[in-house]
Amino acid sequence: MDDFLSSVDNALADLEHDRSRLGRSSTAERVADILRERIIEGFFRPGQRLSEEAIAEALGVSRNTLRESFRLLGHERLLDHRLNRGVFVRVLSAEDVADLYRVRRVLELAAVRGRLAGTALAVTKEAVADAERAASAGDWQGVGTANIRFHQALVGLNGSARLDEAMRQLLAELRLVFHVIKEPRVLHEPFVARNRRLLELMEAGRADEAAAYLAAYLDDAERLLVQAHRAG
Amino acid sequence: MDDFLSSVDNALADLEHDRSRLGRSSTAERVADILRERIIEGFFRPGQRLSEEAIAEALGVSRNTLRESFRLLGHERLLDHRLNRGVFVRVLSAEDVADLYRVRRVLELAAVRGRLAGTALAVTKEAVADAERAASAGDWQGVGTANIRFHQALVGLNGSARLDEAMRQLLAELRLVFHVIKEPRVLHEPFVARNRRLLELMEAGRADEAAAYLAAYLDDAERLLVQAHRAG
DNA sequence: ACGTAAGGATCGTTGAACAATTCGACAAGG
DNA sequence: CCTTGTCGAATTGTTCAACGATCCTTACGT
Numbered sequence A, B: 001m002d003d004f005l006s007s008v009d010n011a012l013a014d015l016e017h018d019r020s021r022l023g024r025s026s027t028a029e030r031v032a033d034i035l036r037e038r039i040i041e042g043f044f045r046p047g048q049r050l051s052e053e054a055i056a057e058a059l060g061v062s063r064n065t066l067r068e069s070f071r072l073l074g075h076e077r078l079l080d081h082r083l084n085r086g087v088f089v090r091v092l093s094a095e096d097v098a099d100l101y102r103v104r105r106v107l108e109l110a111a112v113r114g115r116l117a118g119t120a121l122a123v124t125k126e127a128v129a130d131a132e133r134a135a136s137a138g139d140w141q142g143v144g145t146a147n148i149r150f151h152q153a154l155v156g157l158n159g160s161a162r163l164d165e166a167m168r169q170l171l172a173e174l175r176l177v178f179h180v181i182k183e184p185r186v187l188h189e190p191f192v193a194r195n196r197r198l199l200e201l202m203e204a205g206r207a208d209e210a211a212a213y214l215a216a217y218l219d220d221a222e223r224l225l226v227q228a229h230r231a232g
Numbered sequence C: 001a002c003g004t005a006a007g008g009a010t011c012g013t014t015g016a017a018c019a020a021t022t023c024g025a026c027a028a029g030g
Numbered sequence D: 001c002c003t004t005g006t007c008g009a010a011t012t013g014t015t016c017a018a019c020g021a022t023c024c025t026t027a028c029g030t
Helices: A001-022 A029-041 A052-058 A063-075 A094-113 A119-136 A140-156 A163-177 A182-203 A207-231 B002-017 B027-040 B051-059 B064-077 B094-111 B119-138 B140-156 B161-178 B184-203 B207-231
Strands: A079-082 A086-089 B081-084 B086-089
Touching: A029 A052, A029 A063, A029 A163, A052 B119, A063 A079, A063 A086, A063 B064, A094 A140, A094 A163, A094 A182, A094 A207, A094 B027, A094 B094, A094 B161, A119 A140, A119 A182, A140 A163, A163 A207, A163 B094, A163 B161, A207 B119, B027 B051, B027 B064, B027 B161, B051 B064, B064 B081, B064 B086, B081 B184, B094 B140, B094 B207, B119 B140, B119 B184, B140 B184, B161 B207, B184 B207
Parallel strands: none
Antiparallel strands: A079 A086, B081 B086
């Protein structure tokens, strides 16, 4: 009897994981999802103004609903809301890039330094493999995506939902800069091998070396990005 | 002539600093400010439902504008927006508290470990002094506020605007838990002396010791908070 | 105890309207 | 030619009223 009850309890506990999916989304949220995707895929260019009237009509929603979506994306720093002037796709300054990398250093180094459970690295490992696969196929867009997944997984090692969310937003912001740049290859290729090396250090439990390696990694990435940012 | 022109240029350059102040806030943002204040001061209790109609009328704004404000606060995790049910003041679970402390460990330890410029600790120092003053006056509410300022200043050492903002939000969330608790004294008093000690270690440049000390500090704080959270 | 039906309350979304603000154009003046 | 004042079109900010959709409660019947 107790066995039966506790197995029911376990099943119920499992169900709670799906609870997040249960809360369907409102129209405003769905619109925000669409716009977010368009922005990070580069369809809307940084600096571009998004007309309330035009987009509301194009998506078939009212201006009020669209404005709610704008607020959401504004809070994610993907849109810049200027009073009485409208919303613009965010344009990142060099200072923004520097700040984003300051955050990355804090979040990613903390993850690498933390105690690493054996299986926790699985997602990380997979992302590295994906990047290598895409690189040998010459799919630099795919390499970029895999690299992003790698760093997202890295932060995931901290085990914090809030840090995961913060990293997600941060990477979305960074893509804003990626799209300003012409050559995707120079931006992503050099880091495939370094991701692999970093992973190896972590798997070997050499946390301090991994941290130092990642720090240098991030310094280089920032430098490269700022440089390309100036040029673009 | 050149002198004159360049002095004009300098004056114009100075003006740009004030540009941030120029962007006044919209009604929705001002409403969000009011509600945020009410929430973190405990006027609205965790779990309480905020009626659109009632609040819109009370503040003299339309439901649409109020909804924009709700979206803002929802994104800050102060409000819980449930579809078709309305918005509720966020209720933090034990898991939420644990997650918040995971984030604190990452943000604050990174700050303590970082290279510390001499004058950077000024704000931190002041917050500790304020806490001590409030403590000897028996103003436990004031002690709590000063402690919060201390940790905000700590994260500020990272030099990142985004981390500052994240910490601001995090502390606002934490206040949600504080208000559930009856005894403010037991929550804040034990940490006044520890703040002082931590500050001394940092001033002495003993970064590693400071980090270890802060780690233990945060462990204790989390334990205390979770414990009080269960009781309350 | 359980499923269901009805009703009221509240939210979600729309469409229209008007005020407030911005921006570009263009004329007047030094 | 450059600066300044003014006007008007275009867009945003905000309100309002309305209606359908959804949830919660209550009551009812099996």
